[in-house]
Amino acid sequence: MTATTLVAGATGYLGRFIVAELHRRGHNVRAIVRSRERALAPGPWESPSLEGLVDDWAVGAVSNPDFVADIAEGVDNVVSALGVTKQAADPWDIDHKANLAILRSAERHGVGQFCYINVIGGDQCPAQLTQAKTAFVNDLRSSSISSQIINPPGYFSDMTEILKMAQKGRVYVVRPDVRINPIHGADLAAYCIDRLTAGEPGMWDVGGPEAFTWQGLAECAFRALDRPVKISKLPPWLLSAAISVLNVFSPKKADTVRFVSWSMLHDCVGEPTGNHTLLDFFKRHAEDNI
Template sequence: MSPVSDRPVTVVGATGYLGRYLVAELDARGHRVRAVVRDPGRARQPGPYGAPPLIGAHTELVRADVTEPGRITGLLAGSGRVFSALGVTRQKASPWDVDFLANLAVLREAERTGVESMLYVGAIGMEHGTSLVARSKTAFAAALESSPVPGWIVNPSAYFSDMSSTVDLARRGVFLLPPDPGIRLNPIHGADLAAFCVDLSEGPAGPGTGRVEVGGPDVLTAREVVRIAADAAGTDPCTLRIPRRLLDGMVWTAGRVSDRHGNLARFFAESMTRDAVSRCTGTRHLADWFADLT
């Protein structure tokens, strides 16, 4: 029997790729879910890359922008668990404002309200990164670890949604490989990650905060990702390896354009130059997902 109460579960970042799967998984297990969204109309539509609409029988949409001061007060009233998949990916906002400050505001409200636990989804390897995204996620993880609210920090490898551009590039016939094409990752489908997170949160919480790194069932090199994308696209792309010095030059140039461009370039460059392999979970395979995209 699950040790968690039947109080509603609040999900912030609910309209994102992962957030939608978290809400769907909780709803399917019969939990009452409060999905915090900026735009209820958009929330009821399917998300990108097949992510589900937020229309479950047990799901209530709560309209709020958690980055706005004062919008968080009362948001967690009566909540048991809190999940956060809140973070900047394609949005233009500062990662510090969203990944750190907005998540921190949710955490402070969780402390004030006395929720049972908080599960935060960050990203693998951020503690070694120097980009603003990495520093913002690391700063929030540290705040959660020192909070009296027990919980989990789940740091996943890349999401399938993030890999879709590989198929686009394979279709165009040219592919850029990282300086070391042998770097490894185990990308994960949003549904598999959501199931993992909900399982985790249904176990005993605390004391303190647990930290888990997780990825999908297949450990692949960058070169293998390109090969399965090419197989799915039915092409034989020309692959070019980006020399390390060129990558450093691109980061430097992007930094001259703006801080935002520089930080994004740094984030991608750092992601392209280290392994992102973690505990394997899930049943969905990248090759099948790529095939469905084509």
């Protein structure tokens, strides 16, 4: 019997790869999107268009309780990559409340499994973004639904900020020896659906096949550009000062910097998986106007 899987956050970088992976494995896919037109356009950083990959379109706002109430009716599984990235929304409204509303719908309609993509070390990071995610993880683990919680350290798409600095001639790092193994969206999508298919509840820290120091990330970007390596080290207190100043004018931007800063100051390395390499990714985008 063909499984029907609901995907929340289907038009994001990771969500598009998840839809493609589910379609490839023969699932019927119900995709939650705000705009079908946007969903059919190619996604960012190699993520695919959803053209021909979706069986059932659920078009609406996840912040609308009436829209979400029966969103899980008739589905077997839920995969949520839903979360605030660059939107103006409050992470507590999206990462926590909207995901929780989808979970409650799944509970009412007897959904078997709920796979949620979180972030590695989220329960330790002080950013509101990660605290909202952690609150939802706690709700999900308390639910009667079997859950798979996947914690990646960061995506290849996030690492384009390093490539952007390298394109401008210099990369700034805080602690050059702190380690991270970012992962390509296609590799993470495959890992998530493997866990969903296995059907065992649990939580996994997972990253790409290569672990880098932040110094190594910078060197990788310059190598892709075939330019001399130019790296400067910033003192950690400078980040704290920047967050304090930003918090006066834009609390949301300050919280984003708080999250990024935490990642730059702490090792974020998960179980290695996949076969996409960051150097090849950087080379493919070396000439992009990022």
